[in-house]
Amino acid sequence: MNSEAKLMKELFERSPTRELEEVEKVNSVQYAERDVKEFCQTDSTVSVLSKLGEIVETQPGEAPRFMYVYATFGSGKTLLLKLIGFATGENEDTEHLAAELSNLYSGFNRFRRKLEKSHIDHLIPVFLNLLGRDITQEPPIALLIFEALGEALGYPTDPMWLLEWIWRLDVRYDLWNRLKKFHYDGTTFEEVMSKRAPLRGWLYKALPEMPKTSGTQYASEEGIRETILETEEFVNPDNFTPEDLRSKIRETVDKLEKNSDETYEFLIGLDEVALFIYNSLRRYREFCDTIETIFKGPTPIIGTGQWSLNDLQQSLVGETEKRIWFNEVKLEATDTEKIARKRWLLKKPEQRSYISRILEESEKWSLDFFENTESSRDEGDHVQAYPFREYDLWLLRRVMEKLITRGRPTHHEYIQGRALLVLVRSLFTTFGWNRKEVGNLVPWDTLYDLLTEETTLVPTWVQEKIQTWDETFGYGSLEVRAAKVLYLVNQLDLLPSSSLNIAKLLLSNVDEDLKSLHMETKEALKGLQEYIYTDEEEGYQVYRLLSEEAFTIAEEINEEIGNIPSYQLGARLQTLLHEVNDLLRSEETRQEITLGEERKVPIVFRYSIFESASRSPPHRFDSLIIRILADGPEKLEREISEWQEKNSNGRGLEDLLVVIEIPEALRRRLQWSIAAQKVEPHKS
Template sequence: MTDTTLASLFDSSPTRELEEVQKVNEVGQAERDIDEFYETDSARKVLTELGQIVNSTGSQPRFRYVHATFGSGKTHLLKLIGIATGEIEGLEAVAPKLSSQFSGFKEFRDRLNSSHIDHLVPLFMNLLDRDKVRDSTLSLLIYEELGNQLNFPTDPLWLLEWAWTLEIEHGLWEAVNAVDHDGMSLQEAAQDKAALRPWLYEALPEMDETDGTPYATKEGVKESIEQATGQISTEAFTPDELVERLDRTKRYLQESGETYEFLIGLDEVAIYVGDQQHRYREFLETVDTLIADINPPILGTGQWSLRDMQQDFMGEVDPEAWYTNEIPLRGADTEIIVRKRWLRKSDSGTETVHDLLEQAPDFEPKLADASEYTDVGDPVEAYPFREHDLWLLREVMQSLKKEDLEVDREYVQGRALLILVRSLFTSFDWAEKEPGAVVAWDEIYDLIECETTDIPGWAKDQIQKVE
């Protein structure tokens, strides 16, 4: 007997909680996101076309839309694109790692480096957050992300507009942000909504830097806040207002002598639109205005085709319009996602499993049509499953779906397979098994029966008779 368990072989505990659904602007675990990425042909196509539109200086719309089923990795890809720009604070040194590991990211960064752009600033939004988008507009959401990138406060939203005007028109943000008044900084005052306005009324007129500006008196500060509040309402802040803020910010940043562009990323457009025609019209108007006036590179994602949404909501499709610039994304096969996210071994664990497999007999099944197998890679990654068993498990789950449900190869998503694999370690205690144990097919059956309702009653009856 040995004190070593299967759990000790993994890079992270196989009994850990499942992570929440990916969010495009949460980059706190960038190294892990890179390690778990698998570059498919369609992902490379996205990166190639994005590099082309970023490098473009013509009048053609710089818009692309990526559509794929939920769980296919489009948010993961978009998040890594943001990192690859090299403009996310604290992650500048991570961007070259993407280039060194993935050919698509190398091509994207090569095109960016050879372009007219010195700084491609990502403005990426998670439109999946219904609580946030319910009472907002796409223009305001993009503006809020601009504020985040400039390190301006965005709550309350009028404070963003106020801070933006303070800096872009008067260059006073840094000075105001450094003030300590009545024992509080501006950031501290902003945490207490009741204290915020009085703090501004008193602090700014006392500053030498505000002499000769609208902020030199309490009345002037009060008026500036009222103006900001009026301009930031959902009715007043139109796509034209957004374009003005983006254009003026770009010119302000370029006073440094370097060129700036904003890469706008709209994640989960289809969910944002839902079945609401007014949301789709708003999306069209916003992108139309952006393209017509400043034409920034824009990358959208969604679960279904933008062209189909245009047909459904508007009744006609212009084959030359920007919304037809679509790229279907085929996510990494779900078993590869599981290998990279849940079954990833530590360096010492990899060595241990490799040694075990070297000594093990060949017990892979010989199936009639092996040509259907995906490229499953290193069998060390699959352990404690056999080399093809994750592929077979997904195929079984796929075939067990109800006959009247239209399914395709992508229906059984990575997360569904992750749940089953995690259950092996939590509900079936495989974390405590000794290294060398291999998951048998009867245990795979038990997993499916425990975690899904897919096995029909008649099949269970037949299996019980055999037993």
């Protein structure tokens, strides 16, 4: 029986502190089994694979066998193309994965069934990234495909003349396998290739000695020299044409079928077509000419790119050359948070039940969403997402998109899986979560810290304000933590920024008491009241941080507060008292009231608001004198004692003391109101 993990690092199949892999390469098999396991199937990928199966089923010449798949960077189109290559079962390094793909994913199962029913016995993938060309020479697409064809057949491809020379030796004379096994002067072709310099000299001497070369150009040194010169000329980028490529594909297929009595085709995969063409009319025409030349042969073709070929054509040549063979399909990418969870947070099978147990009360931190966004929520897998909540990465992606676009509507997907992977990895490396104990939850103030550490998305003015609050309230205080969470939640239109939601996002351990944290969060938000405002949205009381402009004004108001004298503050409160009660008239104003059974009792009010009550006013003998004393609790006790001492004996003194305790929050609000009128009269 496996023991329960104590530390975070013990939960995962692969270390969450490992280096990020390189950007996906279409021909890489280094992580083939991992690629199969981490693939995220969607309805869109199933559709692409089904359509590709239909293309493969189509007989050559019956219809254009071309499909173009477009999706934004990082959406998984290169990985999909790579896995299609695995699914053909023709690469000896990944042959075993064809059945696994078919068993794991319905899309690949459909593709495999179509392939098995087709006229093709062997569909050999010939894949290349068009951006991998030598930009100094700008080789034509046809030559790039020929190079990829050579790699698929196991030919050396560098230098290019050697590729052509080996191709002729194999396809036209069937001597390639003999050459690989032949020893001359104690050396093999492979050993000579590793040295490169003596290659030609070795070929001049070795081939005439090799069986089956008699009667061919390879029987003499002079003949071999001529073959090399011919191949150098043939693969010159200025000379090689799409027709040459089509001829070579046809000859290669004929040779393969002659030797085996089985049907062969090449599945040509062209990655990053759109970026290759970009805004070049010449490359666009070259691409179209090449595809139109070869797609009628034994070569179904699949291309990928970041945007539509039809849109690309429209921008370059307009509608006049519309090509129906484009047959393009938009790949709706897997949600990037699912990619991040599957690639970086995959748990060991033996730990899943344990994680499920410790998260059994996870419903307590389920968020309240606005009703009209419920249908778009990603519930996720709370076990797979841990130590994040099941919705954290989904919401974080939307926060990042809002910050990138600054709230502008957009049709593009800006945050891709790799961007989230960087943040997730940083949690375990820079923030040390690799060594945290199991049971901890990632609070959203940590997500804010991740964004400021790894991106430039959080505006400088926000970071500076948070740093100021660190100094005011203390580093790591709940006020600062709540402010960080509030800033992130304010970027989300689908989530009310209520005190309860903020408290749930502040939870940092599965055992933390939500009720207590909620109460503490409300108090923390009160501490930020000068920089936030409350509103009512769909039945929720929500909190929002002020805008940058409002923050600037708030800072000026705070500076002005220090300049407000106590008498001005008292005058404002006295005015408010007059407004709420007609009885409380101006100081020393005589009035008559009814007290019990006594009518026309003369009274006079005097006020000590935020100032001492011990001053010496004139004696009065014609009225009942009432002193209104209003101040903070820390001053009232002393003022009451002094008033009593001063008015305990003698005539003409004050008769009654009314005490009003002013909470600090009210005092602060009065100060804010006065300062705001001075700083920004038209906004007060």
